[in-house]
Amino acid sequence: MSEKYVYFFGQGQAEGNRDMRDTLGGKGANLAEMAGIGLPVPPGFTVSTEVCSLFFEAGNQLPAGVNAEILEHLDRLEKTAQQTFGDQDNPLLVSVRSGAKFSMPGMMDTVLNLGLNDKAVEGLARKSGDRRFALDCYRRLIQMFSDVVLEISKRKFEAILQAKKAEKNVEIDSDISEAMLEEILAEFKATVKQESGQEFPQDVKEQLFMAVSSVFSSWYNPRAKTYRRINHIPDDLGTAVNVQLMVFGNYGEESATGVGFTRNPATGALELFGEYLRNAQGEDVVAGIRTPSPFSELATDMPEVYQELKDTTTRLEKHYGDCQDFEFTVQEKKLYMLQTRSGKRTGQAAVKIAVDLVKEGVTTKEKALMLVEPGALDQLLHPVFDIEEKAQALGLAKGLAASPGAAAGQVVFTADEAVAWKQEGRQVVLVRDETSPDDIHGMSAPQGILTATGGMTSHAAVVGRQMGKPAVVGCGVLVINEEGKYFQAGDHRVTEGDSISIDGATGEVLLGEIKTRPSEIIQVVRGVIKPEDSPLFQDFTELLSWADEVRRMSVRANADTPEDAEMAFAFGAEGIGLARTEHMFFERDRLPIIKEMILSETEEARRRFLDKLLPFQRKDFYELFKAMRGNPVTIRTLDPPLHEFLPKKEDLMVEIAALKASGSSELDKLQGLEKLLERVKALSEFNPMLGHRGCRLGVTFPEIIEMQARAIFEAACQLAKEGQKVLPEIMVPLIGGVRELANQKEIIVRIAEELIQEYAVELNYTVGTMIEIPRAAITAAEVAKEADFFSFGTNDLTQTTFGISRDDGAGFINHYLTHGLWPDDPFMTVDIDGVGELMKWAVEKGRTTRPDLKVGICGVHGGDPRSIYFCHKIGLNYVSCSAYQIPIARLAAAQVTLQEKI
């Protein structure tokens, strides 16, 4: 107990400062900082976060040494304030507030007006000359203290208050008379006695220690724990406790309390933005009994106070270099600052504020980059609902917010219908139990996608995000009847053609078509708005250009088509990190050929159909290379199990059974179906994710890889011949060890060299591999002998490292997340302790063999800011993500580079 646990602040001095958030919490550090630079902060002291740990270690009690230190500081506070705690003439009153390192608004406990008892309340009455005010403060104290410290239900006190008001025909609190307050106080104290078995504590020091202990205890209350889990705040940080001289916003009409922002948190515009309440304490604003007034009125009501507030908060913003969210109290025209912190803002505001602060000289580019949460950039790209219309719409259900954005349209139940209706000019929302690769052709048609099953990384969710298409998934309350062409959401039946709206940022499903518009940024990218007409776009572009100046990792796109590639390029992609060749196979004109190829039973027959596919693939690659203008394009060879291209086994079985039972005489059809079923059965697998796919296809059917290599290099050589720069990087999927890679590489290099000679061109290319199987990571030193590059396929790597299929885990993954078995969804954010450990190992071992090994990532995690930070830290060269995530990745990559510098 030799350390310091309590820190004083007030009157231009402070033992702490803003850099001590670990020790003092956010609120305490900022109170100290404000006091230190001479702002009007009521004096007080902060009990440090370390005491929080000691408190729990000691079995939920304050260590004796800490008690003594608190009393020393209380003594100093009495001297500073020239008031005495519990005094019957000049009583010191304090507030007791929580304050953790990271803001957890409303999650923990607060007690105001502490220090009143039956005697001190009369002292306050005498000193203030307003006995009604003093009694009201006492009433408030008993109410809050009982709720927070004694755990007596708030409702009991509310009931007494309401009953008394009804009895006396009083409507608003300020009309409660002194006499009524005395009656209320008597009943409150009786209630305390009855509920807790003891009198309301008259010893003010006991009040103080009980309140401090309660605030520490509240660190582990259920809502605080949940909040921390959701916001990735570690449990072991603990909270600090701030004990501060009370100032009274309820001291009469010249007093007030309020909250505000230095800039508009929705738009980012430079304007003092906030609300206040006259003659009130903070909890009155929260309680919502009275409607606060906007600052514009404060300027009229109390012009000096308004000016002082403006000067003070402007000074604060400059001092902190960021838009501030502040709390203040005015007592008899004197302004007191009670809190300041970085203001939460929308993505749009974040961008504007960051750029403006630099332009205004308030901060540097590098610091400004740290002010924008990368994920918030997403908000700038997705269509948005009209907020007012949405508020009036009927909510049907809520699912997982899988792909942000607003979508509205008529309900359809199949991909084919989505395409057909769209062609007729209708806007549709595709509603399905789940989507599968079979639906791909119909997934770009609808405005949005809604599924009843599947998690945040289900097919619909992944494809939705990939396409920048709003999606709500796993909406379990929906019962979909595809045959009957309707779905049921509780009592509501929604039939094909009915309109619904889905909000992919919140998971809401609403009845009716709520108006949406594409975001401004997208309109600029699409050429609908000119860049010079969009200040937002200009800010967006400027901010990202600063990010590009600092980041070490490059950013690539996962893109399968020239359209994807063009979009990615517009968002700043420096190459393609993943082009999935199989997506090309699902197109209408190709699928029949693929099917025939798969159903072939000899290599010769397969080659015949592969020859037909070759021109299609060559054209795909030609266009993809062209769109990327000489930037590297990483092409993954065929990956999915072949039966994904065939009809489902059970569908065929049902069709056959029905045909037989109906006594149909269509023998040819039956035989055809039976033959097809036989082949489908032969190819079907219990666990397709762990089956005959990835390079295992290429190893067993080398003719498929030959065709793909030929298509790639014919396209590349053709472009080279035309004088365009091309840089193909061929990537082999799902290898478990070096021999598979060597096997596939031999084929690829042979065909490449043949064609380069045939076309007589110069062409650089590389051959690398996905690292998406634990064994590939473990044996990376060997694998690197054959690989020019590694690209982490973190979707599969997460699946195999956890032994969990993302398609099947929805049920228990949700349970794991809500019950704290996982801190995060590992399919969204790289699991650093498990998957991350394998990644680190693979990078290190791979580079022992090949020091210049290029390493990237192309799983969904490539667009997740925290995963991007991790990728940087373990030395990756690039991240690859969907076009819409590229701005996020550019910013996140810059932030982690800057963090490293600090």
Add this chain to the structure above:
Amino acid sequence: MSEKYVYFFGQGQAEGNRDMRDTLGGKGANLAEMAGIGLPVPPGFTVSTEVCSLFFEAGNQLPAGVNAEILEHLDRLEKTAQQTFGDQDNPLLVSVRSGAKFSMPGMMDTVLNLGLNDKAVEGLARKSGDRRFALDCYRRLIQMFSDVVLEISKRKFEAILQAKKAEKNVEIDSDISEAMLEEILAEFKATVKQESGQEFPQDVKEQLFMAVSSVFSSWYNPRAKTYRRINHIPDDLGTAVNVQLMVFGNYGEESATGVGFTRNPATGALELFGEYLRNAQGEDVVAGIRTPSPFSELATDMPEVYQELKDTTTRLEKHYGDCQDFEFTVQEKKLYMLQTRSGKRTGQAAVKIAVDLVKEGVTTKEKALMLVEPGALDQLLHPVFDIEEKAQALGLAKGLAASPGAAAGQVVFTADEAVAWKQEGRQVVLVRDETSPDDIHGMSAPQGILTATGGMTSHAAVVGRQMGKPAVVGCGVLVINEEGKYFQAGDHRVTEGDSISIDGATGEVLLGEIKTRPSEIIQVVRGVIKPEDSPLFQDFTELLSWADEVRRMSVRANADTPEDAEMAFAFGAEGIGLARTEHMFFERDRLPIIKEMILSETEEARRRFLDKLLPFQRKDFYELFKAMRGNPVTIRTLDPPLHEFLPKKEDLMVEIAALKASGSSELDKLQGLEKLLERVKALSEFNPMLGHRGCRLGVTFPEIIEMQARAIFEAACQLAKEGQKVLPEIMVPLIGGVRELANQKEIIVRIAEELIQEYAVELNYTVGTMIEIPRAAITAAEVAKEADFFSFGTNDLTQTTFGISRDDGAGFINHYLTHGLWPDDPFMTVDIDGVGELMKWAVEKGRTTRPDLKVGICGVHGGDPRSIYFCHKIGLNYVSCSAYQIPIARLAAAQVTLQEKI
């Protein structure tokens, strides 16, 4: 080139010895050893295995320095033999033979009679006084040299020989006259010229260098490569080349050549066992033109030679401490030893020989333990076919030899029929496309199991081995028509009730019922034969008792029932390492309750059915504990996905479709089926292996684990109360990290403590976890905080580390093995570089947290000798395997302990 590359041996001296197998190869080392101890070995020299590497590095040619060293040794050989290489009066002839560290019989090349040319052949004629003999040697040389060195098809020479014999009406080779040989030689030489474009080399040194080079080259011939792959011999060992003075078994009727064993390799009986051919060279025996005579005749024909052979080989056996397999040549009554090595033997012989050698004082117990290949013990446990009957049966097909043993019976196609027929006293073979846990109840009924699909680790294979039941799986040629109750194997149709026989040691499927009998050991274990009447059983038991004296790891059994446990105990299990609780669920009287439990939609309903299951499970555990008599029993909590207990989705869909199409009026039935289908669909998973199973069930449905814990501890407490020792170890499956374990452990410990108090007993128990998910291994340091023990579930760990499902991989796994992409099937032998690395990591990290952490293995690898060696090396405390593998494990664990001592 400062090292020594060539080693001389002969006349009681040798530069090498038997410990130099790495350098000299097995044959060379043993020739040196025999020469060194004064046995009659024709002198010669060995070109070391290191030269093999140099040869390939130099681009398939002998380095000049080696050539010189060979010539020096040739010179020494000439002096020793008092003959001159290529001399026209007294020519030196040599044999050139391969000889790698590990025996690869017949895989590489040999040239005999080298050193003859047109002049030297006359010298040999003169010296031997038998021109016909000399010409015949020359003829043999040209024939072998052309085949091996010049790569001219053997058939061309055979054709000439046959044509000449036909022309002259000669039937056997020894009747070919001198004149005929001259004609043949002329034609042979013409053929060489024609085929190779050059004359047969007359320079004998050129002959020698060409032959040595050819032997080295043959290291990489396809059959040698395949042999090494199958026998796990590394490619980089290389072969040595032995150049040795020719002795002639074809020098007349007083000469002979032969091969033999010092003991009977089938039974192990102490008798000189072998065959010889008079007036012949080694290749005549191989060619099979003449039938060799047994040694009994040699004793009569050449009694002195026989006696000398007996004395020499007895000395050899004593010298080597093991039964020897030897080659010899007699030239004019003089015996020459050409080869000795450990003789390959059956499992039965191996056991008898090892025990006899110790009894005879020839070797020590520890050395004897190293003489038995652990896997060979398997042969002693499985039923055997009558060999002669089998030879006459019609072969239908060949599949994978999944579980050794012989089985014969009438064909049935369902598990239910297997049970029913068996009850009627019939012996059956269960034939299915594949088996599943649904078939469990019917898998102990048949004599053997035959499946059309699945690999060596498919359900049928695993359960077959587990039950010690012969199984042939993955027999793709079979087309099974379950409905029609027949299967087609090529042209043969086998109908229900027809008899077939399957040999699980070879994969053969034969028509008709070939007689089998249980092995002698099993008959003793079952009490049919008394131990004192079975010398084999006595030897078996004695050998294993020696193993128990030396091994460090303990050996446990995977056993689910009291019967399994009793059998395991009889085979020496020291506890149960894996008791699968779900196997208990599949029993007839329980399955309906399980189904109801799963179909329940509320926890309350589930608990109702779980209460009904409790007494069953309690009884199971009571009996299991009792059978293990106080030894530790590791019980795994529920593991498989719940839908395994329900009917298949597609079967229900087909049933419903058929019912609908038939216009059936059974609406109730239809509705019931549809409701069931709905639930089955809700539970069905795309990748059940990666789905809702293992501890994920226990985490989401804690009431299931509560019931299981209650059943276990009620049984254990009851026994404790009855005064019996019990040691339950509860094992949580499929954890990915410490939190899942902590979650399950909390439930288990809570219930255990409750019951221990309730029963007022003392009871030791532990709670540990399977390590079968890569993430569990990676985070082992954390996991060990909650785990009393780890048990590697290498089946799942291999699946997830490779990202390959053993159920689905059959197709490409076979391709991988035959094409050298994998050295071994990782589902049979631990993949040391990948899975093994994770295991090593988990053991090390786990013990950093908990130094006394007990670690075992309970996957199929626990019964595989090479995997057991690995487990010992990384510090495991025990291995657990099926009852029938326990002898193997005891021996393998002893061997690796002994290896460590060396």
